[in-house]
Amino acid sequence: MGEIVNVVVAVAVIVLVVRWAASSGKDASGAPSPSSVLGFRPRNVTNEMVDAVHNMFPDIPKDNIRFDLLRTGDTQLTSTKILERGFLPAPPPAYYTIYPRSADTPAPAQPAATPAAGPSKPKQPANLLTRYHLESRAASTGVSVAASPEQAGGKAVWEDTAEKRExxxxxxxxxxxxxxxxxxxxxxxxxTARTV
Structure with a gap:
């Protein structure tokens, strides 16, 4: 009879351990917990923290900033990473299962949508010919194909005035x-000659 009690207790313990292990990856609502999805325990991040970093670095997407802040929990450390690297890595796809993509419009589109925000930047031309107004010269160019960049640009001569140098x-x-x-x-x- 003592062995039967031991077996029942052992089975009950095994069932409890299996249930606990299976439910540890889910919270009370049945959704996976952020720590099990992301692979680390996320820090508390407020929208103010994300906005503070995004205001300093508007070219970095908010999702990248939020993901790094979830790891570090410190706006200063995230800002330092951006200054050192010049970018923040994109969050993994699992991040978007917990934190869906923001419905906000991208940052560059906001100034164009609100004319009262101030003067918007003029749109950059599509190529160098239009940027430097060389369309007419491109049609009648006489530059040698084999010219090196030094030959193409000519030798620099120090001019007398700033206007001539420019x-x-x-x-x-x-x-x-x-x-x-x-x-x-x-x-x-x-x-094209090789492929034909």
Missing amino acids: ASLRERKAQMILAARERMRAQREKE
Whole structure:
């Protein structure tokens, strides 16, 4: 009879341990706990903490900031990481099961949507030709394809006035852009000739 009691107690203990182990990854609502999904115990992060870092670094997505703050719990440490690396890694896909993507519009689109926010930046041209107004010169370029960047830009000569130096620099930039365009065009022609 003593052995039967021992077996019943052992089975009860095993059942309790299995139930405890199976439910430790879930909270009371049945959803997985953040620590089991993320692989670390997340710190308490407020929206003010995320906004403080995002205001300093508006080009970093809020989800990246929140994920790093969940790890560190410190806005200063997260800011230091951004300054040292220049970026924050994107959160893993499991992060979005617990913290769904924010429905906010991206930060760059907000100033364009609100005209009262101040003057918006003019849109950058799509390529270097339009940026430096070289469309007319691109059609009638006479730059040698084999020209090196030094030959394409010409030799720098120290001019007497700042205006002449600026004009010289502008002209050398234009020559280098046109030479690079010609080299790219020649390279594409070689590649198409190989494939044909």
